[in-house]
Amino acid sequence: MNKVIEVQKLSISSSQGCIVEELSLSLEWGKPVTILGETGSGKSLLAQAIMGALPRGLEAKGEIRLLGKTVECKADIEELWGREVAMLPQEPWLSLDPIMPASKQISLVKRLVSLLNKPKSESIAIDSLARFGLEGSEGKVPSQLSGGMAQRLAYLCATSAGGRVLIADEPTKGLDSSRKQQLIQLLKEHSNKGALLTITHDVEVAKALGGEILVMKQGKVLETGCCESVLNAPKSEYARSLISARNLDHQRGDLLPNHKVLLELKGVEKSRGGKTLFSNVDLSLREGEVLGLVGDSGAGKSSLADVVLGLVQSDKGSVVHHQVLTRPKMLKLYQDPPASFCQSITLAKNLEDLCKLHQLDRKDIPRLMSELSLNSELLNRKPDSISGGELQRFAILRVLLMKPKVLVADEPTSRLDPIVAGSTIQLLLEQTSRINCAVVFISHDLELVKQVSHKVVKISDYVANHSSELSSPLVTV
Ligand SMILES: Nc1ncnc2c1ncn2[C@@H]1O[C@H](COP(=O)(O)OP(=O)(O)OP(=O)(O)O)[C@@H](O)[C@H]1O
Ligand SMILES: [Mg+2]
Known part of the structure; x- marks a missing residue:
C-alpha cells in the first residue's frame, strides 16, 4: 500500500454553508506534501477532517482514507492516533495540558500510548527535552515556557508515540532561525522514514521540505504541483503574490522631539x-x-x-x-x-x-x-x-x-x-x-x-x- 492518505472529493461545510470546496489529495510514503495558503482558507479544518476530528457542527463529504481505513469519525481511526498517525495541532496553548509539567506530558504519552514502564518513559522524556534545548524545563508547566519552547514541547508530545505519519499544522511558528532549521531537519527525517503533511505559511519551510505543494485560498485549492514548479513558476495570481510577499516596506511613524x-x-x-x-x-x-x-x-x-x-x-x-x-x-x-x-x-x-x-x-x-x-x-x-x-x-x-x-x-x-x-x-x-x-x-x-x-x-x-x-x-x- 503506497498511499498513506487518500482524500477524494472532500468538502467541508457548516450550517452556514460551504467552508472548503471539493478537493482531492494524496500522500505517499517518503513524499512530503505541504499546504500553503491564506489565513482562514481551510487548511487546519482539512487536517482535522483527515484525523476524523472535525469540530462539532461541521460536516465533511467525500472520501478520506488514512492508512487504508475509511475515516468518517474519530472512532474509525482512534486506535491509530499517536501510534501510527501523529498530529501537531496549530495551537500549543490548546494542545498541551496547562497544569502538567513538561516532562510528564511526554512521559505519559510513552506510558499510555507506547506502553513503556514509568522509569523508561521518564528517562526518555528527559532526554527528548534536552535534545530540543529544553533542559531545565522538565518541571515547568506550559505557561512557564516561552511560545517557541511550548511549540517544541507540543512537537515532542505529538511525535513521542512514534507515529510514522505526521500531520503538522504550522510547526515552525515562534521559533528562531536555528530552532526552525532544526525542526525542518526533523520534519525531513520524519518524511524520509514515514509520511509528512505540513501546513505552513512560511515559504522558506515549504521550499526546504520539497515534495508536493497545494496552494489554498478561500476554501479552494488554487494550484498543486511539485515544490520547484509551484515556487519557481506559480500559475495562479494569488500563489505568485503569496510566494513573492516579503513585506519589508512598512512605514513607521516619526519619532518627534515632543514625544515624551x-x-x-x-x-x-x-x-x-x-x-x-x-x-x-x-x-x-x-x-x-x-x-x-x-x-x-x-x-x-x-x-x-x-x-x-x-x-x-x-x-x-x-x-x-x-x-x-x-x-x-x-x-x-x-x-x-x-x-x-x-x-x-x-x-x-x-x-x-x-x-x-x-x-x-x-x-x-x-x-x-x-x-x-x-x-x-x-x-x-x-x-x-x-x-x-x-x-x-x-x-x-x-x-x-x-x-x-x-x-x-x-x-x-x-x-x-x-x-x-x-x-x-x-x-x-x-x-x-x-x-x-x-x-x-x-x-x-x-x-x-x-x-x-x-x-x-x-x-x-x-x-x-x-x-x-x-x-x-x-x-x-
Ligand atoms: N468550528 C468552526 N465552525 C465554523 N466555522 C469554522 C470553525 N472553525 C473554523 N471555521 C472557519 O473555517 C474557515 C477555515 O478555517 P481554518 O482554521 O481551517 O483556516 P486556516 O486555513 O487553518 O487558517 P489560519 O492560517 O488562519 O490558521 C475560517 O473562515 C474559519 O472561520
Ligand atoms: Mg490554521
Missing part, C-alpha cells in the same frame, strides 16, 4: 529557573516609539516585556514611570492568541464585555474589523471556532480598541500568511502611531524588526555583561 518619555528601565535584572535572562538593562520608552526586541527562542524577550508592563517583578533595578500609566493603558498582545480570549463565550460577547468594562466606543469595532479583513459573521462564533489567523487579528482589534499607551506586541503576526501579515503590521504601526502609543515589538524576524523599529534591543547583549541599547546598525533612532 513614558517609562525607563534602570539596571533591571531577571533570573528564571536559576538562569539569568538579562541584567543591567537600561532602557527608555517614548510616546510613539517602536522598540524592537530580538533574541533566540526562550532567551527572555517576553519576560523583559513583562517587566516593562509590570506583569513580572524584576529581581534587581526598577521601572520608573514618567507618566500615569494604569494597567488598561499598558497592554500585551499575547504570543498565543487563544490566551487573550474567554473560550466559552462568542467573540461578540468577548468584545461587548470589554467595551462595557472600559466604556469603549463600540463604533470602532466594525471599522477595525473591516481594516483587519475580518468578516462580521465571525462575531457570532466562539474563539475556538475561527481560524488561528482570524483569532490573532481579533486579538489585535481588541488591543487597538483599548487605545493603549504602551503595547507589547509579541510575535503579533505569527499565525498570518505573509500578505495578510504585511497589511496587519502596517495597520498596527499606523494606529499606534496615531495615538502616540509606544510599542515593544517582539519577533524572530530581524529584518522585519529593523524595519519597523526606531530602536532595536538584542536580549543576548544583556546576559552577564552589560551593554547599552545596541549601537549601529541596529539602533535606528
Whole structure:
C-alpha cells in the first residue's frame, strides 16, 4: 500500500454553508506534501477532517482514507492516533495540558500510548527535552515556557508515540532561525522514514521540505504541483503574490522631539529557573516609539516585556514611570492568541464585555474589523471556532480598541500568511502611531524588526555583561 492518505472529493461545510470546496489529495510514503495558503482558507479544518476530528457542527463529504481505513469519525481511526498517525495541532496553548509539567506530558504519552514502564518513559522524556534545548524545563508547566519552547514541547508530545505519519499544522511558528532549521531537519527525517503533511505559511519551510505543494485560498485549492514548479513558476495570481510577499516596506511613524518619555528601565535584572535572562538593562520608552526586541527562542524577550508592563517583578533595578500609566493603558498582545480570549463565550460577547468594562466606543469595532479583513459573521462564533489567523487579528482589534499607551506586541503576526501579515503590521504601526502609543515589538524576524523599529534591543547583549541599547546598525533612532 503506497498511499498513506487518500482524500477524494472532500468538502467541508457548516450550517452556514460551504467552508472548503471539493478537493482531492494524496500522500505517499517518503513524499512530503505541504499546504500553503491564506489565513482562514481551510487548511487546519482539512487536517482535522483527515484525523476524523472535525469540530462539532461541521460536516465533511467525500472520501478520506488514512492508512487504508475509511475515516468518517474519530472512532474509525482512534486506535491509530499517536501510534501510527501523529498530529501537531496549530495551537500549543490548546494542545498541551496547562497544569502538567513538561516532562510528564511526554512521559505519559510513552506510558499510555507506547506502553513503556514509568522509569523508561521518564528517562526518555528527559532526554527528548534536552535534545530540543529544553533542559531545565522538565518541571515547568506550559505557561512557564516561552511560545517557541511550548511549540517544541507540543512537537515532542505529538511525535513521542512514534507515529510514522505526521500531520503538522504550522510547526515552525515562534521559533528562531536555528530552532526552525532544526525542526525542518526533523520534519525531513520524519518524511524520509514515514509520511509528512505540513501546513505552513512560511515559504522558506515549504521550499526546504520539497515534495508536493497545494496552494489554498478561500476554501479552494488554487494550484498543486511539485515544490520547484509551484515556487519557481506559480500559475495562479494569488500563489505568485503569496510566494513573492516579503513585506519589508512598512512605514513607521516619526519619532518627534515632543514625544515624551513614558517609562525607563534602570539596571533591571531577571533570573528564571536559576538562569539569568538579562541584567543591567537600561532602557527608555517614548510616546510613539517602536522598540524592537530580538533574541533566540526562550532567551527572555517576553519576560523583559513583562517587566516593562509590570506583569513580572524584576529581581534587581526598577521601572520608573514618567507618566500615569494604569494597567488598561499598558497592554500585551499575547504570543498565543487563544490566551487573550474567554473560550466559552462568542467573540461578540468577548468584545461587548470589554467595551462595557472600559466604556469603549463600540463604533470602532466594525471599522477595525473591516481594516483587519475580518468578516462580521465571525462575531457570532466562539474563539475556538475561527481560524488561528482570524483569532490573532481579533486579538489585535481588541488591543487597538483599548487605545493603549504602551503595547507589547509579541510575535503579533505569527499565525498570518505573509500578505495578510504585511497589511496587519502596517495597520498596527499606523494606529499606534496615531495615538502616540509606544510599542515593544517582539519577533524572530530581524529584518522585519529593523524595519519597523526606531530602536532595536538584542536580549543576548544583556546576559552577564552589560551593554547599552545596541549601537549601529541596529539602533535606528
Ligand atoms: N468550528 C468552526 N465552525 C465554523 N466555522 C469554522 C470553525 N472553525 C473554523 N471555521 C472557519 O473555517 C474557515 C477555515 O478555517 P481554518 O482554521 O481551517 O483556516 P486556516 O486555513 O487553518 O487558517 P489560519 O492560517 O488562519 O490558521 C475560517 O473562515 C474559519 O472561520
Ligand atoms: Mg490554521
